[in-house]
Amino acid sequence: MTRPIRKVLVANRGEIAVRILRTCAELGIATVAVHSAADRDSLAVRMADETVQIGPGPAKRSYLYIPAIIEAARATGADAIHPGYGFLSENPDFAEVCEAEGLIFIGAPAEVMARLGDKSTARALMTDAGLPLLPGSLDPVESVDEARDLAGDIGYPVILKAVAGGGGRGMRVVRDPADFATAWQQTRANATAVFGDGRLYLERYLEPARHVEAQILADTHGTVIHLGLRDCSLQRRHQKLVEEAPAPGLSTDLAERIGAAAVLGAKAAGYVGAGTVEFLLDAEGNFYFMEVNCRLQVEHPVTEMITGTDLVAEQIRIAAGHPLTIPPGGNPTGVSIECRLNAEDPDRDFAPTPGTLTECILPGGHFVRTDTHIHPGYPIPPHYDSLLAKVIVWAPDRPTAIARMRRALAETTIQGPGIATTTDYLHDILDHPRFRTATHDTSLIGSLTPQPTP
Secondary structure (H helix, E strand, O other): OOOOOEEEEEOOOOHHHHHHHHHHHHOOOEEEEEEHHHHOHHHHHHHHEEEEEOOOHHHHOOOHHHHHHHHHHHHOOHHHHHOOOOOOOOOHHHHHHHOOOOOOEEOOHHHHHHHHHHHHHHHHHHHHHHHOOOOOOOOOOOHHHHHHHHHHHOOEEEEEEEEEOOEEEEEEEEHHHHHHHHHHHHHHHHHHHHHHHOOEEEEEEEOOOEEEEEEEEEEEEEEEEEEEEEEEEEEOEEEEEEEOOOOOOOOOOHHHHHHHHHHHHHHOOOOOOOOOOOOOOOOOEEEEEEEOOOOOOOOOOHHHHOOOOOOOHHHHHHHOOOOOOOOOOOOOOOEEEEEEEOOEEHHOOEEEEEEEEEEOOOOOOOOOEEEOOOOOOEOOOOOOOOOEEEEEEEEOOHHHHHHHHHHHHHHHHEEOOOOOOOOOHHHHHOOOHHOOOOOOOOEEEEEEHHOOOO
């Protein structure tokens, strides 16, 4: 059964809010932008048909405050809510509240998010489905002694991960048994503070490794497909900086097996909507399930660029009950690369640099896309993620895509008092021989990052 969607409330901010508003405009769907006091002059607020201020700057009192968002939906007559990514996008309680209020939640069902958001449950589910996992615990580890014993059995290095974690947060690598107890306590404390859940599991830490992921789409009629693989190996502290599609350097057979595993895992979870199944890949071509992200990814544009698919439009169609019409694989062509431009200083260990932009020149030209919410005079608030813009390019082949991205980054100027960005740093990364030859892995940026200046 289909349910018409006539007005969407965007429960997010920044570039992803702008991204969703644009698709809604093209589909003829009315929009509501909720915003904090810090974002009252944001681009999303300027673009939406209606706006509602839901609280002050801190996210816990605005973008994470469910009652204010639901009341905004009621007051404006919205019939659907798109959560974007981050904030409440993978919160099953929020999805349940939306359903109870008669609102269409444009995302995975609450019960699926609860199942996959608990990483130990997700690992057990994927094991039962036949997906390969790295050696480690399926259930949360109850004590530091139990965890230390298991680490000794599977061998160092190991990585401690928050059961409720995600987005690269709530994890710590342990290389020396002497450091284990301290790492355990610190990771538990961090997980409790960030996620409200201090449970941990651990697994063997794979290095060197590549981080690859499959974009999946699943409708309410039982169809599940993937739209190819992305490479997200260029990371600092488990936070992605450069993404690419299709994942380079993989044989057709290996790519097909990873994609098939992603579809198998999504079906086992009863998945509905757009999501991402993430894997680690070793030097021998073995791949291992890592996690499922029950939302749109920051890096979704590279998949859109090579398949010609509007993933936000597909999310809306699925939420409205329509069947998928995209062919499995999406018939990709060419190569797409995305670079994240963050308000961070690479020379100071990527410390955030909030401030007011005095100059903002963003790239354009042939097959260049910039997803952003910034403009001259924009005040970068200290309350949120430091992402300013995503520059995405497409080309028929990888060397041309790299050259196009280098040109696009060279065109970019983002300046203001005290503001530093990752733009020049990313330009240098694109010149690295290991990236150019597609032999890079998750260790590359860590090996190049300068030490913080005193």
